Amino acid sequence: MIVTLAGGVGAARFLKGLRLVKPPRELIAIVNTGDDTVLHGLHISPDLDTVMYSLAGADNPETGWGLAGETWQAMAALERLGGPTWFSLGDKDLATHLYRTGRLAEGGSLSQITQELCAGFGVEITLLPMSDQPVRTLVTLADSGQEVGFQEYFVALRHEVPIDGLRFEGAATSTPAPGVLAALAEASTIIIAPSNPLVSLGPLWSVPGLADAVKARRSNVVAVSPIVDGAALKGPAARMLTELGHEASVVGVAKLYKDLASVLVIDHADAHLANQVESTGMRCVVTDTIMSSPEVSAALASTVLECGS
């Protein structure tokens, strides 16, 4: 079994490559749920859905979220009613949230329901939420000191405002979802996907026991840097690293991951920083990490698997 610790878009792209070099039945992804939110009474799991839609080949490559061939009748009608439409939910996408919310109300667990949804979408890689309990990423806005939900920061405020704090509400009383600790214990390789280290992977480390289970396997843990040449390919990772006192570079990523992973995979663009990465105690591997095609993703996945074995 290969276990990937995953956020949304970057992790999804990596998993599509990994699937080309390993049978999907041997792959498990443990996915961030700190971004989850309840809107209009519906339970929305953005990272789980992004990974699921992407692996199903049903994702919308233009937006980077939601489903391809989507329609927007519900949102348009909600807008006419003066309801909140800052978080766009397509008509087809709504079905996922209706299903999840209904099953949660029936007493289903998020991990059970995720399996059911994956079966419905024909996704063969096993997706595990990091926890079945709610853990909510809260962001402190630097200007006002106000704490807002992650989606409010990320979507409503378009991550354009400075922040100075992160908190994972509910983490202290959460537990890893069923299967998470066993997967980490039994994996031949554990991969930290090229996702935002603070708000995609940070929530995972906040779940008691999860980071320790990764550290216990450090020699088989390989991280892929989401930062290339000081920037994130997508999203606010670089900005957040700087604002929260880290370095927006592969060296900053290495400092965050050095106790969790034994190898950091970085892009050729950062080859000159390899020595600095290795000075943190990690082995540094340089390759192409910009996943511009499934073939590049697959080559990256192969390299990662070689590092971790």
Next chain:
Amino acid sequence: MIVTLAGGVGAARFLKGLRLVKPPRELIAIVNTGDDTVLHGLHISPDLDTVMYSLAGADNPETGWGLAGETWQAMAALERLGGPTWFSLGDKDLATHLYRTGRLAEGGSLSQITQELCAGFGVEITLLPMSDQPVRTLVTLADSGQEVGFQEYFVALRHEVPIDGLRFEGAATSTPAPGVLAALAEASTIIIAPSNPLVSLGPLWSVPGLADAVKARRSNVVAVSPIVDGAALKGPAARMLTELGHEASVVGVAKLYKDLASVLVIDHADAHLANQVESTGMRCVVTDTIMSSPEVSAALASTVLECGS
């Protein structure tokens, strides 16, 4: 002020006629919420929505429920996921439930939210839910003794199975919604719309204080029989009356309403039963009650207003 006690389709049709003979700002409808249900986490108020959509001219005359020009992307996607689709929710209709559920979660009351939705749909008649607290109509199936929610009986089982009991869960601790008792006290005429006496109007009488407030105005209360020639124009009213030990006739309706209303308006088809109606202590008025057009509805409304003044 004219106050109409209302269920769904029959009441909506009556109100469209009433609106032609009285300014909408002088009209209040107190609407059944015993049919309300939570599906997929969304709060659905079928009678409020039927009346609202109908008064907005946005109803779907073919189905008798939902919105005209509706699309079904969400339900189709939910069906592909194996989710429950027995209660069809169109994409545009979903927006109403998203709005209502979101506002309830924010702490809004059903009556406040109903006002907001009516403003969004341009409905000028004031719609009041019978109560802001949940009152749920439960139906006992005769064959199994099982108690099911009203929508399960009405939609999933298509009201094709015999029943032998009704219960209004939550009624004992509910109170009339703000404005309900004042409207009943101040109305010049109170009209019991031609709705199912048991499951559209029965829930209203189950809210403590509401039936007494109607009885106190009995001389100004006019009921319109939903039963014509022993049958309901729509829905299971006749069958339910028989199964629950009442007569499926205008006489049976009179016996149910005699303490609440002083007048029962019946159709010409039942003129031969006028004496039997009057023997219950109600005045009986015979006119056209089959609302085949807005003009017939308006004429019926005029007759009702004459009776109640």
